[in-house]
Amino acid sequence: MTALLGCCTALAVTAGCGAPKDSDSAAPTGHAARAKHYTGELADGAKWVADVPQDFxxxxxxxxxxxxxxxxxxxxxxxxxxxxxxxxxxxIGSSYSGSSRWALNVAVKDQFDTLDAVRKRVAAVREPKRTLAWGESMGGLINSLVAQHGRGRVDGALSACGIVAGGLDFNEYQTDGDYAINQLLVSGGSGSSGSSEKQIKVSGFSSDAEAAASGKALAAAVQGAQSTAQGRARTALVAALSNQPNWFSGRQPPKAHDFEAREKQQAEGLVKMSLPFTLGARYQVEKAQGGPVYSNAGVNYAQLLRHSRDVPQVRALYKKAGLDLDKDLAKLTRNAHTEADPDAVRHMERTAVPSGHLAVPNLTLHTTDDPLNPAPQESEYARRVRSAGDGSMLRQTYVHATGHCTFKPANWLAVLHALEHRLDTGSWGAATEPQKLNEVAGEAGEGSYPSFLRYTAPELVGARGRDTRAH
Structure with a gap:
């Protein structure tokens, strides 16, 4: 379910993306060495840290x-x-408390409690002129919830590469992809696995190891499928259902109509990053919620696919492979019987799904081609915010890059400048225009950075509640 990382490159899967890197815990240098460093602990056991410069x-x-x-x-x-x-x-920031790395049930409270604790402990920041929230990946979702509940506590929020559509939609489309691998590449598909092979478990895990083994097995099925035109066509369908971008490696994305090259990039992203990580993390998610949250009972996969921008690619590769797309979609619909744990779903709805209401301005940042938390998350979040009547509080920005949270300091400084402009003037103005963002990033003098561009994220495939039910 969870492309939930912090800051990682496209190939850094085994390093525990989103976790502190070795360099994070090394002795600080430069301005960090000259800042005062504070630590503390909240009543629930969460740890907090604060780095305060001399010239705050x-x-x-x-x-x-x-x-x-x-x-x-x-x-x-x-x-x-x-x-x-x-x-x-x-x-400043907290560790979050709790027994699961999917810490949404406690993270927002721990963040607000950290804010209170630091202001009480550290005299220099007791009465700040302004308080801003920022976060990335799972922290981007936490940060959007902070923005939702932050009136009187924070003034604005930056949510980067965030799971901003919320945990339920995120889980649904990821597991739709896993389900399609089982149905089309493991059971009767044209990958390396035979039709008699038992399907790979995708939910209801009892340990991290069991979940990781499923991720490895699903990735192997996709890798094996690359040896035939039929397998590649079905992989393209899997990628479309799971919102997998078609640029994973290389300096530039494949050409728009080079469907074979685009599918190859999608398969690479699924095998090297998305499947190993998302399945590996699913036990922690289910542990936090108290049970499986994925359901596809009654879902019409032909209807679901219609929301994908990759329909022309899927149809072209199916035609080239001599396969019947409608037949495969009918199979997916016919065999869709999985039911979620209702209590687990309700728990996730309460703790990990933004309402769309914003108490403070929220600026988001995303790469165009994120293999773990795809940019279509942003389109669903924007739809929800507009529906809540707070569209003027939200702006979304993108950089032309692949990878999850692969931003540079100059990118962060540019979006921070744009949010500060909104708070200073009461208007976004041109501050979030790509030209202005690139200008600010260039003037920061912090080295190279992926450039901002004008971009509209595609529709999120797999979100329930639209015309997705079988009739």
Whole structure:
């Protein structure tokens, strides 16, 4: 279910993306070394950290980290931390408490409690001029919930590479892809697995090891399918259902109508990153919710596919392979019988699904081609915010890049400048226009960065509640 990472490159799966990297815990250098470092503990056991520069500029920044070990962090990475401290921002964050790395049931409270604890403990930030929330990946979702409940506590929020459509939709489309692998590439498909092979477990796990084994097995099925035109066509269908982007590696994405190259990139993303990580994390998600939250009973997969921008690619590859797409979609619909644990679903709805209401301005940042938390998350979030009547409070920005949370300090500084402009003037104005963002990022003097561009995220495939039910 969960592409829930913090900051990682496209191939850094085994390093525990979203968890603090070795360099995060190394001795601080530069401006971080000259800042005062504080630590503390909340009543529920969550740890907090604070880095306060000598020349504090009055803005306190509350950071929500991504999926991984429950360890407090004040910034996404050391270079971004140093760039912010150099400019006088004070940085704080908590580890979150609880028994699961999917910490949504406690994270928002722990973040607000951290804010209170630091302000009581650290005199220099007791009365900040402004408090901003920021976070990435799972922390981007936490941060959007902070923005939802933050009136009087924070002034604005930056949510990067976030699971902003919420945990339920995120789980549904990821597991739809896993289900399609089982149905089409493991059971009677044209991959390396034979039709008599037992299907791979995709939910209801009893341990991290069991979940990780399923991720490895699903990835092997996709890898094996690449040896035939039929397998590649079915992989394209899997990728469409799971919102897998068609750029994973290389300096530039494949050409728009080079469907074979695009499918190859999708398969690479599924095998090397998406499947191993999302299945590996699913036990922690189900543990936090108290049971499986995935359901596809009654879902019409032909209707579901119609929401994908990749329909032309899927149809073209099916035609080239001599396969009947309608027949495969009918099979998926016919065999869709999985039911979720109702209590687990209700728990996730309460703790991990944004309502769309915003108490403070929220600016989001995403790569165009994120293999773990695809950009269509943003389109669903925007739809929800508009439906709640708070569309003017939200702006969404994108950088032309592949990878999950692969931002540079200059990207962070540019979106921070745009949010500050909104708070200073009461209007977004041109601050979120790509030209302005690139101008600010270039002037930051923090090295190279992926460029901002004008981009509209595709519709999120797999979101329930639309015309997705079988009739």
């Amino acid at each position: 500029n009055g803005t306190l920044m509350l950071f929500s980290h991504g999926y991984g070990p429950l360890r407090a962090r004040s910034a996404p990475d050391p270079k971004t931390r140093d760039a912010f401290l150099k400019r006088g921002y004070a940085l």
